[in-house]
Amino acid sequence: MFVFATTSAHRRTYQPLPTGFHGSFLWTRNCVFTTAPLRLASQQLRPDLLRIRASAAAPSSPAPSPAPDASQDNQERPDSTAFVDQRIPVSILTGFLGSGKSTLLNRILANQQGKRYAVIENEFGEVGIDDELVKSHILLEGGDEIFEMNNGCLCCTVRSDLVRILRRLLTRSTKYDGILIETTGMADPTPVVQTFFLDETLADFLRLDGVITVVDGKHLAMHLDPRHGVRRETVEQIAFADRLLLNKIDLVTPAQLREAEETLRALNRTAPIIRCVRAEVPIDELLNMRAFDLERITERDPFFLAMEKTSSEDDHDHHDHHDHHDHHDDHGEAAPVNGHASHVHDHTIRSVGICEPGDLDVDRLNEWLGGFLSERGEDIFRMKGILSIAGTDRRFIFQGVHMLFESMASEPWGTDPRINRLVFIGRNLDRQAIQEAFRACLVPPS
Numbered sequence: 001m002f003v004f005a006t007t008s009a010h011r012r013t014y015q016p017l018p019t020g021f022h023g024s025f026l027w028t029r030n031c032v033f034t035t036a037p038l039r040l041a042s043q044q045l046r047p048d049l050l051r052i053r054a055s056a057a058a059p060s061s062p063a064p065s066p067a068p069d070a071s072q073d074n075q076e077r078p079d080s081t082a083f084v085d086q087r088i089p090v091s092i093l094t095g096f097l098g099s100g101k102s103t104l105l106n107r108i109l110a111n112q113q114g115k116r117y118a119v120i121e122n123e124f125g126e127v128g129i130d131d132e133l134v135k136s137h138i139l140l141e142g143g144d145e146i147f148e149m150n151n152g153c154l155c156c157t158v159r160s161d162l163v164r165i166l167r168r169l170l171t172r173s174t175k176y177d178g179i180l181i182e183t184t185g186m187a188d189p190t191p192v193v194q195t196f197f198l199d200e201t202l203a204d205f206l207r208l209d210g211v212i213t214v215v216d217g218k219h220l221a222m223h224l225d226p227r228h229g230v231r232r233e234t235v236e237q238i239a240f241a242d243r244l245l246l247n248k249i250d251l252v253t254p255a256q257l258r259e260a261e262e263t264l265r266a267l268n269r270t271a272p273i274i275r276c277v278r279a280e281v282p283i284d285e286l287l288n289m290r291a292f293d294l295e296r297i298t299e300r301d302p303f304f305l306a307m308e309k310t311s312s313e314d315d316h317d318h319h320d321h322h323d324h325h326d327h328h329d330d331h332g333e334a335a336p337v338n339g340h341a342s343h344v345h346d347h348t349i350r351s352v353g354i355c356e357p358g359d360l361d362v363d364r365l366n367e368w369l370g371g372f373l374s375e376r377g378e379d380i381f382r383m384k385g386i387l388s389i390a391g392t393d394r395r396f397i398f399q400g401v402h403m404l405f406e407s408m409a410s411e412p413w414g415t416d417p418r419i420n421r422l423v424f425i426g427r428n429l430d431r432q433a434i435q436e437a438f439r440a441c442l443v444p445p446s
């Protein structure tokens with residue numbers, strides 16, 4: 001496996017990768033942009049990735065096995081006169097903040113069955129929390145770089161970073177069975193999907209296999225309520241899905257479950273809906289399924305492909321779908337404008353990061369968080385952090401989604417400085433008030 005990681009890999013903390021894992025990370029911090037255009041000479045590309053024609057004159061190559069899924073029946077299958085598509089399959093894992101994407105990713109990585117994946121992660125949060133967790137839990141291959149795509153969704157700016165990373169990946173000698181991209185919980189998957197059709201180099205070597213959307217069954221209705229300001233992101237993530245994982249069904253009643261399924265079906269008529277708890281699903285029903293259906297997407301958005309292509313000369317174009325002008329319909333959903341559905345996040349939604357040395361008084365912390373969540377829980381989409389609790393020699397991992405939260409002891413601090421790192425993502429967050437309240441929970445230095 002090869003990991004281009006950002007953050008949001010906290011579940012790996014709890015679930016170490018299996019023995020024999022051979023991984024490496026490429027991590028960018030705060031979106032490092034190159035100023036020179038990135039050119040990828042054709043001789044740099046791995047020849048075994050080039051598409052070949054399996055005709056009589058072409059070298060014989062095994063056709064990919066058709067997916068064992070009835071939903072694939074009406075899809076074109078390779079035959080002896082067609083292209084054998086040897087491009088690397090790419091799966092996009094999306095879903096709203098806290099829905100269970102990292103839980104799913106962890107599950108996939110723990111069940112690799114001899115396959116090698118490149119993983120690209122991206123997080124919406126101003127404090128990179130998971131890099132430390134990932135580094136301490138997964139052995140890196142010597143000499144590999146670590147990159148982090150932090151604090152931004154895969155929109156026009158971070159998207160160019162994604163393109164750069166993907167192009168670089170194609171020059172590596174390692175052969176991958178697939179690439180997994182975990183988007184931020186606030187991401188509109190549109191520009192990520194477009195990348196694989198509109199970037200000339202990538203389209204030649206990478207094949208979008210499918211968009212897998214993890215849905216938080218407990219909070220779906222809340223996220224679709226326009227008053228919470230995230231309906232558009234939630235709708236886009238569901239509508240784009242080729243597979244819908246209706247997760248967290250342990251937290252809903254049968255009636256809520258039925259309602260959630262009806263809602264999903266209304267927003268996406270075709271994607272299979274898979275009910276699950278902690279993203280526990282058969283992985284072979286998700287990956288390499290040739291599930292992506294461009295026709296369905298262009299039916300929904302006729303302008304989907306009507307944007308400027310990126311080429312190796314145009315590595316940092318900002319003329320794409322994600323042009324940061326807001327045009328919403330009555331429900332806050334994006335409407336195509338002049339051939340481009342525009343996208344911008346609700347500006348009231350922000351992340352507040354805390355990075356503070358010292359030990360926390362656990363009673364004060366509980367009291368503050370309990371009060372804060374009962375008062376503002378609907379507005380707090382996500383919290384996560386690594387905490388230093390007085391009287392314990394282990395790191396404390398803390399994760400929250402609205403009013404629900406989990407915490408658990410993790411690695412010992414050892415000689416590392418005891419620094420609390422915490423991020424809140426929500427609506428109308430008062431940065432100063434949160435930071436001050438947090439500091440008030442620290443044990444005063446003696």
Ligand SMILES: Nc1nc2c(ncn2[C@@H]2O[C@H](COP(=O)(O)OP(=O)(O)OP(=O)(O)O)[C@@H](O)[C@H]2O)c(=O)[nH]1
Nearest residue numbers: 008097098099100101102103185247248277278399
């Ligand atoms: N009860 C319950 N909790 C779950 C389930 N799946 C995930 N969680 C918890 O939900 C929280 C968020 O899960 P993640 O996998 O980190 O979610 P995510 O979508 O990666 O979150 P972001 O990266 O912040 O967008 C964690 O505390 C998980 O343990 C589930 O099926 N049931």
